[in-house]
Amino acid sequence: xxxxxxxxxxxxxxxxxxxxxxxxxxxxxxxxxxxxxxxxxxxxxxxxxxxxxxxxxxxxxxxxxxxxxxxxxxxxxxxxxxxxxxxxxxxxxxxxxxxxxxxxxxxxxxxxxxxxxxxxxxxxxxxxxxxxxxxxxxxxxxxxxxxxxxxxxxxxxxxxxxxxxxxxxxxxxxxxxxxxxxxxxxxxxxxxxxxxxxxxxxxxxxxxxxxxxxxxxxxxxxxxxxxxxxxxxxxxxxxxxxxxxxxxxxxxxxxxxxxxxxxxxxxxxxxxxxxxxxxxxxxxxxxxxxxxxxxxxxxxxxxxxxxxxxxxxxxxxxxxxxxxxxxxxxxxxxxxxxxxxxxxxxxxxxxxxxxxxxxxxxxxxxxxxxxxxxxxxxxxxxxxxxxxxxxxxxxxxxxxxx
Numbered sequence: 001x002x003x004x005x006x007x008x009x010x011x012x013x014x015x016x017x018x019x020x021x022x023x024x025x026x027x028x029x030x031x032x033x034x035x036x037x038x039x040x041x042x043x044x045x046x047x048x049x050x051x052x053x054x055x056x057x058x059x060x061x062x063x064x065x066x067x068x069x070x071x072x073x074x075x076x077x078x079x080x081x082x083x084x085x086x087x088x089x090x091x092x093x094x095x096x097x098x099x100x101x102x103x104x105x106x107x108x109x110x111x112x113x114x115x116x117x118x119x120x121x122x123x124x125x126x127x128x129x130x131x132x133x134x135x136x137x138x139x140x141x142x143x144x145x146x147x148x149x150x151x152x153x154x155x156x157x158x159x160x161x162x163x164x165x166x167x168x169x170x171x172x173x174x175x176x177x178x179x180x181x182x183x184x185x186x187x188x189x190x191x192x193x194x195x196x197x198x199x200x201x202x203x204x205x206x207x208x209x210x211x212x213x214x215x216x217x218x219x220x221x222x223x224x225x226x227x228x229x230x231x232x233x234x235x236x237x238x239x240x241x242x243x244x245x246x247x248x249x250x251x252x253x254x255x256x257x258x259x260x261x262x263x264x265x266x267x268x269x270x271x272x273x274x275x276x277x278x279x280x281x282x283x284x285x286x287x288x289x290x291x292x293x294x295x296x297x298x299x300x301x302x303x304x305x306x307x308x309x310x311x312x313x314x315x316x317x318x319x320x321x322x323x324x325x326x327x328x329x330x331x332x333x334x335x336x337x338x339x340x341x342x343x344x345x346x347x348x349x350x351x352x353x354x355x356x357x358x359x360x361x362x363x364x365x366x367x368x369x370x371x372x373x374x375x376x377x378x379x380x381x382x383x384x385x386x387x388x389x390x391x392x393x394x395x396x397x398x399x400x401x402x
Contacts, residue, residue: 003172004241004401006234007086007227008339009078011185012326013049013220016058017081021336022343025351026372030325032206032218037070037107038190045202048188049220049327065140069105069131072140074223074332075185079141082181086227087239091147096177098152098168099138100160100184102331105131107189137185141225149177155331157388158291159250160184161224162334162396166248168228178233183335185223192330193219199258207294207328209321209353210303210367212360217293220327224336231401243342246381246397247280249273253391259297260387264305267291270393271309271383278397282309285317286379287350288365289341291387292321293328298387303363318379320368324354334386338396341382345400348375 010017013031014024024031034040035050051074054062061080065073079097083089091097105128112128114120131140135153142151150171154164161184168182196202196219207218226245234241251273253266260267275281291302307314322337329336344351349372359367380400387393 001173002231003169003228003245004231004234005226005243005245005342006229006239006241007082008242008342009081009225010223010336010339011051011074011078012222012336013051015052016054016077018339018343021340025322025325025340026349028352028354028370030206030354032327035188037188043194044197044200045204047206047218048193049218050188051221067127067130068140069108069136070187071101071104071137071185072131074187075099075137075141075225076144078183078223078225079145079181082225082227083145088179088227091145093148094178095147096149096151096171096180097138097142097147098164098180098182099141100154100164100331100335101134101137101186102155102157102160103186103189103192104134104136106191107187110190141181147181156392157390158330158333159386159388159392159394160331160334162386162394163250165226165245165335165338165396166250166394169245169248172228172230178229180228181225182228183223183225184332186221186330186332188219188221201295203294207324208355208357209292209294209324210299210359210363210365211357213357214294214296214299216295217323218327220329222329222336223332224339226338241401243345244399244401246399247274247278249277249395251393255391258389260301260391262301264301264308266391266393267302267305267385267387268308270395271305271385274383274395274397280381280397284381285310285383287382288317288319289337289382289384290319290321291385292323294323299363302387303365307364315364315366317366318350318368318373319365320350321353334394337384338398341384341398345380345382345398349373350375
């Protein structure tokens with residue numbers, strides 16, 4: 001069964017919507033800047049890709065969402081946009097929600113505790129804790145659209161969003177659901193921000209994935225949601241598929257709590273599994289949408305895995321790393337980056353990696369920089385990767401239907 005993507009929605013540091021996301025990525029700019037959601041004084045870095053205030057249209061939709069966390073709101077707004085693009089207006093008993101994340105209502109919990117101990121103004125209110133559980137964003141989406149099928153939350157660190165998409169793919173293939181709304185949402189919070197600073201894994205400036213002078217990652221926030229259904233169903237109801245979600249693979253390094261396997265063993269296994277699931281081979285990969293955090297260890301490990309996968313083609317296959325523009329959206333990264341892949345396929349372009357510093361020549365990759373690159377017909381298959389703390393790895397194969 002071919003499973004297709006008929007709708008996409010996004011919230012990112014570039015704004016509220018997929019067009020804002022695409023315009024930002026295509027421009028080669030970065031949304032990484034000084035955040036306003038909490039005080040960054042005393043931190044190693046003072047930057048993050050924060051979602052800015054919504055425009056009037058987005059605000060009208062947000063006003064109806066009360067007592068929800070910031071991550072919940074991101075998920076619901078992205079889900080609504082994806083459904084509109086898919087030509088659907090609600091859920092039902094045959095609609096499932098699969099949502100990845102890592103922070104949920106942590107920022108609101110920090111606010112609650114801060115009010116209790118007197119370091120933040122205001123009276124502590126229980127509604128701040130309503131979305132503390134990690135399943136909050138997915139549950140909020142299900143309530144908003146009336147989805148009565150399976151609603152499942154995924155929290156495997158930075159691989160969560162991609163894993164949610166993989167589970168949704170299997171649910172549609174097996175006939176468990178007719179429609180799957182899948183993706184992820186995360187919001188900035190002081191706990192994760194301070195944690196990554198304490199680990200000294202952040203770049204004082206905007207992150208520089210796959211550059212020789214890379215110093216670490218930059219955090220971000222947002223959401224990406226995708227509507228999945230069978231090709232037959234989409235065509236029967238007159239929908240226009242945007243792309244095919246052709247394959248999914250996952251693995252674990254079983255190597256170290258925070259460091260990836262230096263030779264990229266787990267990353268390679270996940271990519272090979274995704275290609276096998278799609279019925280494809282490494283020679284079919286036309287573009288790589290890389291995890292590319294900008295840390296020394298990750299970029300070295302990932303590029304090693306890609307060289308092992310692609311062989312001599314590793315320096316010829318275009319590679320882009322959206323975290324230079326979007327920051328690392330943690331549990332939502334795989335979902336938001338999958339949306340970016342779909343938009344790129346739809347528009348026939350590979351968006352550049354933000355920044356103009358040349359790629360590290362030791363990595364053996366073809367990093368797309370400065371300007372979008374026209375996508376040739378032979379490059380209609382993307383592999384999108386996400387690798388997480390604990391060694392959790394996930395890869396998606398996304399293809400054009402043209």
